[in-house]
């Protein structure tokens with residue numbers, strides 16, 4: 001897969017053609033879901049392709065997603081055991097799947113807020129120690145968006161991302177990282193910057209230190225955790241962003257490891273340290 005092309009092509013699709021996927025396409029989707037994605041913290045998120053009729057009857061799409069999604073016949077829902085960094089690994093894994101689906105021309109939309117999780121628990125066979133961090137519809141994008149969706153988009157401005165200078169620092173939070181100093185990491189940082197996030201809040205920040213290590217943080221919006229309690233949506237956001245970073249590095253032949261080394265990471269108020277990436281030479 002060409003990661004950079006997929007990252008640039010992906011956008012949230014909320015209006016779908018109300019048609020079934022061809023047998024061949026469905027098979028491809030199934031294969032993508034079945035491939036285990038290696039994740040940084042070793043959690044084991046699992047995913048299922050759920051056809052809409054297996055949700056409760058009635059206006060089925062409305063039931064699962066409060067009307068935010070129209071026409072979707074299929075969802076990819078997943079579950080993971082409640083363990084440290086489960087939301088991060090879930091974000092990393094489902095975004096990897098989403099990027100692969102994007103290369104097939106399929107539309108998706110991360111849903112962590114506007115979904116009724118209990119509607120997906122039965123079809124997923126949710127175990128007592130598991131929860132559903134987020135889901136996505138999957139299908140052929142409709143040609144036109146509803147007026148309702150256009151209005152929603154005005155609120156979050158989904159195509160806009162924060163500038164490089166706001167997100168990435170050198171040696172200490174707040175100190176500008178010059179793009180020219182990032183060398184072989186420039187593309188990976190740009191792919192991170194283009195990541196989707198809940199409410200397009202873009203809570204990720206990074207410090208690149210003089211030893212060549214990247215330290216990643218969350219700049220949290222408190223409201224997010226108050227509204228959605230089942231999952232830590234901003235930790236999912238970071239998992240998504242770092243899948244873009246990691247997959248781009250891998251595609252560019254750059255190896256590294258993920259570690260939580262809070263002693264080495266420079267700290268700053270308002271930033272929550274999460275994880276570091278160290279190059280392996």
Ligand SMILES: Cc1cc2nc3c(=O)[nH]c(=O)nc-3n(C[C@H](O)[C@H](O)[C@H](O)COP(=O)(O)O)c2cc1C
Pocket residue numbers: 010011012013068109110111112113114115134156157158159195196197198199200233236237240
């Ligand atoms: C973890 C997560 C949760 C999200 N939850 C929702 C949601 O509940 N409803 C929704 O309509 N969009 C949701 N989104 C989509 C974001 O609003 C969208 O990704 C962001 O505005 C950027 O737009 P883009 O995906 O088109 O690039 C979510 C995105 C992420 C990453």
